[in-house]
Amino acid sequence: MSRRKTNKEYEHTFAFRFFRWLNGEKDPYLNEVEMKPQHYEGPSDETKAEWEREHKEMLERVYDTEHNALLKFSRIAYRVAAVLFCIMLVAVLLITVSYLPPVGNPNNPADNVVAERYIEKGLKETGAVNIVSGMILTYRAFDTFGETNVLFIATTCVMVLLMLDDAILKRQEVKNDRRFEPKNDAILQVIAMILCPIIFIFGIYVILNGHLGPGGGFSGGAIMGAGLILYVSAFGFKSTQRFFNEEVYKVAKITALCMYGLIGSYFYFTGGNGIENHIPLGIPGHILSSGIILPINICVGLEVACTMYAFYALFRRGGL
Amino acid sequence: MEWLQFVLGTVFLLTGLVIFGIQIFGVFRFHYVLNRMHAAAIGDTLGLGVSLIGLMIFSGWNFVTLKLFLIILFLWCSSPVSSHLVSRLEAGTNERLEEHLEVEEK
Numbered sequence: 175m176s177r178r179k180t181n182k183e184y185e186h187t188f189a190f191r192f193f194r195w196l197n198g199e200k201d202p203y204l205n206e207v208e209m210k211p212q213h214y215e216g217p218s219d220e221t222k223a224e225w226e227r228e229h230k231e232m233l234e235r236v237y238d239t240e241h242n243a244l245l246k247f248s249r250i251a252y253r254v255a256a257v258l259f260c261i262m263l264v265a266v267l268l269i270t271v272s273y274l275p276p277v278g279n280p281n282n283p284a285d286n287v288v289a290e291r292y293i294e295k296g297l298k299e300t301g302a303v304n305i306v307s308g309m310i311l312t313y314r315a316f317d318t319f320g321e322t323n324v325l326f327i328a329t330t331c332v333m334v335l336l337m338l339d340d341a342i343l344k345r346q347e348v349k350n351d352r353r354f355e356p357k358n359d360a361i362l363q364v365i366a367m368i369l370c371p372i373i374f375i376f377g378i379y380v381i382l383n384g385h386l387g388p389g390g391g392f393s394g395g396a397i398m399g400a401g402l403i404l405y406v407s408a409f410g411f412k413s414t415q416r417f418f419n420e421e422v423y424k425v426a427k428i429t430a431l432c433m434y435g436l437i438g439s440y441f442y443f444t445g446g447n448g449i450e451n452h453i454p455l456g457i458p459g460h461i462l463s464s465g466i467i468l469p470i471n472i473c474v475g476l477e478v479a480c481t482m483y484a485f486y487a488l489f490r491r492g493g494l
Numbered sequence: 495m496e497w498l499q500f501v502l503g504t505v506f507l508l509t510g511l512v513i514f515g516i517q518i519f520g521v522f523r524f525h526y527v528l529n530r531m532h533a534a535a536i537g538d539t540l541g542l543g544v545s546l547i548g549l550m551i552f553s554g555w556n557f558v559t560l561k562l563f564l565i566i567l568f569l570w571c572s573s574p575v576s577s578h579l580v581s582r583l584e585a586g587t588n589e590r591l592e593e594h595l596e597v598e599e600k
Contacts, residue, residue, distance in 0.1 A: 207525055359582065365575045369568070 301455035301464035302385035310390075311467045315438050322474055325481045326431055332485060338492035346492075357410065366408035373401035381475035385464040391474025398475065399482025406483075411491065420494045423480055430476040437466050437473075503551040510545030517541060526594050527584050531577055538573040542566070 184190050194200050203209070217225075237245055275282045292309055302308030310318050338346070381394030406414045444451035456463030487494050513536060520533025546566050550559045591597055 207522075208527065359579065361578055362575055365571055369571060 297458055300467065301458050302467050303458055303464075304385055304387055304390075307384050307390050307467060307471070308464065311385075311470050312441070312465070315441060315466070315470065318470075318474070319434060319438050322431060322434060322477050325477055326427065329427075329481050329484045329488075332488050336488045336492050340493070343491065343493055359408070362408045366404050370401050370405050370408075373404065374398060377401060377475070377479070381471050382461065382468070384471040385467045386459065386461070391471040392478055394471075395475040395478025396482060398479035399486075402479065402483040403486045406487065411487070411493075415494075418483070418494075423484060423494055426476050427480045430473040430480075434470055434473040434477075437469055441466050499551055499554070503548045506544055506548030506551060510541050510543075510548060513537060513541035513544060528581055528595070531580055535573065535577050538577075539570060542569055542573075 179187070191202075195202055292305060292313065296305045296308050297303065300308035300312045302312075377394045377398035379394075380389035380397060381391055384390035384394065402414070402418065441451060441453070443449075451465075453465040455465050458464070462468070484494060517533055517537030520536065521530050524530045524533055543566050546562050550562045553559050553562070585591060588594075
């Protein structure tokens, strides 16, 4: 084998580095790109030993594991029951799968009249030009109500877990490394002053236009929440609290959810009992049309905007 | 006229694609935050602008073109501001800044 280049010259070529990378001999990013492991300060060894001692003491004193026959039995029974339950679950799922119809069969239950009805009669029955919006907010309004409730419950749980008292907030502000964050940045404030109104107007447009085109409460609410977040990061929490504090948040959120519940239950009640409901459908294509879709879209939009902003504020600072 | 539109649009789109390639190359090639951010900003402003201009040429004179133009305006407002914030955070938090760049004493 003859080589045109010496070994030292070869080490400078692209091919050498490529094959070195290919064979996994050297990671090209190791020691080259800035990578710092996070420093974790866990509990000290003494605290860990104390925890272990307490745990052992508790087991011995409270449960008396050596001489407790019931505990021994329940441990064995628990393991046996867990294994049995898993096997049964697997069996039930496999049997269900074996009963599923084959893919592509025209007689499958999924290919029924429902989809056709949505497309053919959707405009006439819901008054919404946007079929998707008409579907999720009238035919399937119950499902969407559940989704809105999920958002509400999620923010409530986050509030329970992360909400802090004002006194703790003030103490943390001194200790927190957030004080290095660029605050009151002039460039950001100017851009936010220009962009925030546009973002809000666009969000409102998307919400109000939900039954006429792509959009609706969920997307419009997300846009409005993003606008709120931009406002907060530019001007700080103090100036946001002038128009969006905890009271406004509570009122907006609960009112939106209750309004959705009221409108929805009226709609379900009349529809389920075959009574005529008195919500006019209007002329398709007009902004004030399509019955319950527009108010429900507004409710959902408020709910989503509040959720987005509350998540951001709670995770960033622990308070609205 | 139609093929002129097609050729112009394609040229703009391909230019945008090349710029995106340069951006990704730069992001992985540079080692320091500010350098990498500089490389990333090329794609965010020039690459996106050029490719959206290509799409505008494809769509012709209509409402969609106006929307695309508004998207360019929005991104040109927001992307430099976010880069500015990241660089300010880096300058404020990095204790050994002078290892990477010249620091003006105040």
